[in-house]
Amino acid sequence: MPGKAMIVTIVVGVVSVLYAYGYLVPLTRVLMVYVPVNVKSTIAYYIDLSDDTADVKSTSDRIFTKDELWKYRGEGDIYLAVLGQVFDVTKGRKHYGPGGGYEFFSGRDGSRAYVSGDFTEAGLVDDITGLSLTDIRGLDDWVKFYRKDYTYVGKIVGNFYDAAGTPTTAYREYEKQLAAAEDDKKLTAADYRRFPPCNSESAQGKGRRLWCSTLSGGIQRDWAGLPREYYRPGTTKPRCACVKDVGPPSETSSTTTADNNKGDLDNPNVKVYPGCDPKSISCSFNDF
Numbered sequence: 001m002p003g004k005a006m007i008v009t010i011v012v013g014v015v016s017v018l019y020a021y022g023y024l025v026p027l028t029r030v031l032m033v034y035v036p037v038n039v040k041s042t043i044a045y046y047i048d049l050s051d052d053t054a055d056v057k058s059t060s061d062r063i064f065t066k067d068e069l070w071k072y073r074g075e076g077d078i079y080l081a082v083l084g085q086v087f088d089v090t091k092g093r094k095h096y097g098p099g100g101g102y103e104f105f106s107g108r109d110g111s112r113a114y115v116s117g118d119f120t121e122a123g124l125v126d127d128i129t130g131l132s133l134t135d136i137r138g139l140d141d142w143v144k145f146y147r148k149d150y151t152y153v154g155k156i157v158g159n160f161y162d163a164a165g166t167p168t169t170a171y172r173e174y175e176k177q178l179a180a181a182e183d184d185k186k187l188t189a190a191d192y193r194r195f196p197p198c199n200s201e202s203a204q205g206k207g208r209r210l211w212c213s214t215l216s217g218g219i220q221r222d223w224a225g226l227p228r229e230y231y232r233p234g235t236t237k238p239r240c241a242c243v244k245d246v247g248p249p250s251e252t253s254s255t256t257t258a259d260n261n262k263g264d265l266d267n268p269n270v271k272v273y274p275g276c277d278p279k280s281i282s283c284s285f286n287d288f
């Protein structure tokens with residue numbers, strides 16, 4: 001029978017070898033599944049089992065101050081930031097380098113200007129308060145663009161991240177707005193499918209014509225509908241929508257299809273255009 005001292009020596013030896021070859025932490029992580037909960041915390045106390053590869057991006061993030069980022073413009077490496085995220089755009093020197101059309105974005109976070117188009121010093125700021133949901137989506141598109149086409153480098157301390165690289169309240173607010181913007185996009189798409197925009201043409205002296213077809217507003221469908229003034233809920237300005245009219249009930253149709261055939265003509269958000277035959281597929285106005 002081996003003595004207690006020998007068993008301890010063997011265990012210490014095995015653990016040391018595993019540690020030396022880097023197998024200790026991964027092996028322990030696997031074995032932890034079979035270990036009782038109370039023993040787990042004791043083991044975790046002695047061996048750091050945190051998975052630092054999972055967070056490698058944030059721990060390797062470089063945090064820039066405004067002054068530091070400002071150095072990355074001109075003839076050397078060129079960096080810029082959108083929504084506090086810094087990208088190396090050196091390969092796009094023709095845009096961002098001296099004399100380039102978008103040189104003003106270099107060395108700073110000019111998030112607001114990406115959607116406002118105000119490229120003055122007052123416009124090239126990271127304050128994005130009061131932007132529309134469309135603008136918020138636009139900013140998200142720009143971040144996706146830079147992540148795809150350029151190299152992510154780190155974060156800049158400012159409106160979106162603090163000195164530890166932690167997202168600020170403003171960044172959390174942006175995330176909420178982006179989620180709302182995505183919802184709004186889906187609702188708008190659904191609204192356009194149900195109330196497709198009318199075709200329209202106007203010519204000086206000839207007036208204006210609004211009409212419906214099975215592809216008006218870019219929405220392909222098997223009904224044309226009738227032109228109506230449509231007030232989308234929550235809006236005050238109407239637009240012309242092709243409103244589904246009552247179709248003849250098909251003999252093979254189920255109840256659901258028959259219901260669909262009721263159309264939307266009695267929808268409270270639609271109004272007949274003054275001066276237009278309510279049954280006409282086309283309305284002409286001489287309002288010039």
Ligand code: HEM
Pocket residue numbers: 092095102113114115116117
């Ligand atoms: C809010 C307004 C605008 C912003 C923020 C903006 C921003 C940018 C940026 C950042 C680039 C460089 C993309 C890259 O790294 O590859 C770019 C390229 C370009 N932009 Fe704009 N742009 C705006 C409006 C316009 C308008 C109105 C036009 C046309 C009249 C235009 C024409 C172009 C063209 C042609 C390029 C590509 C240039 C090339 O590849 O040589 N941009 N834009």
